[in-house]
Amino acid sequence: MTDPVTRGAPDRLFELLEPVAESQGLDLVEVGLSRTGRGHVVRIVIHSEAGVTHADCARVTRAAGAALEEAETFPGSYVLEVGSPGLDRVLKEAREFDVFRGRRVRVWIREGGTSERSGVVAGRRGDESVAILEDDGEERVFDWASVAKARLVPEQNRRDDGGEA
Structure with missing residues (x-):
C-alpha cells in the first residue's frame, strides 16, 4: 500500500525547499523521501560552486526544518539529512x-x-x-x-x- 504522505512528495518537497536552499546561496539538487518504522527520512542534496561545507549543511538543516514544520508536512516524526552531491555524482535529471x-x-x-x-x-x-x-x-x-x-x-x-x- 502506498503511503499517502510519500506519494508525489519528493516533487512537492522540492518546490517547498528550493527557495530555502536558494536563500542560503545554494542550489537544491535533489530531495528524497523514504518511510521508516517510526516516521519518514527526508534527504536533501545541496550544491555550491565553491563546495558545500558542514556550516552550509547546518544552515540548510535549520531553515528546511523550519519550513517543513511551518508547512505541517508530516503528521509524525521525521529525520532530516542534508549533504552534498559528491564528486562523482550520477546526474539523475536533465535540469x-x-x-x-x-x-x-x-x-x-x-x-x-x-x-x-x-x-x-x-x-x-x-x-x-x-x-x-x-x-x-x-x-x-x-x-x-x-x-x-x-x-x-x-x-x-x-x-x-x-x-x-
Missing part, C-alpha cells in the same frame, strides 16, 4: 546539467547500442535536451531520454575537492 555547468562529465548514450562521450557540462538545451562540450571543442546535444547514464568526473585540481560535505 542538473544547469546546476553542474562547467564540470567534467562522462555520458553514456543509447544509439544502436551504448556509446560513451566525455567533456564538460554545457547545460540544458530546452526542457529535455542536454549538452556537453567535448574535448575537441565540439558541442554535442543529446535528448535526455537517450542518456543511459551521466556521471560527474572528479578533477584533481578543483578548489572544492576537499570541501564537499
Whole structure:
C-alpha cells in the first residue's frame, strides 16, 4: 500500500525547499523521501560552486526544518539529512546539467547500442535536451531520454575537492 504522505512528495518537497536552499546561496539538487518504522527520512542534496561545507549543511538543516514544520508536512516524526552531491555524482535529471555547468562529465548514450562521450557540462538545451562540450571543442546535444547514464568526473585540481560535505 502506498503511503499517502510519500506519494508525489519528493516533487512537492522540492518546490517547498528550493527557495530555502536558494536563500542560503545554494542550489537544491535533489530531495528524497523514504518511510521508516517510526516516521519518514527526508534527504536533501545541496550544491555550491565553491563546495558545500558542514556550516552550509547546518544552515540548510535549520531553515528546511523550519519550513517543513511551518508547512505541517508530516503528521509524525521525521529525520532530516542534508549533504552534498559528491564528486562523482550520477546526474539523475536533465535540469542538473544547469546546476553542474562547467564540470567534467562522462555520458553514456543509447544509439544502436551504448556509446560513451566525455567533456564538460554545457547545460540544458530546452526542457529535455542536454549538452556537453567535448574535448575537441565540439558541442554535442543529446535528448535526455537517450542518456543511459551521466556521471560527474572528479578533477584533481578543483578548489572544492576537499570541501564537499
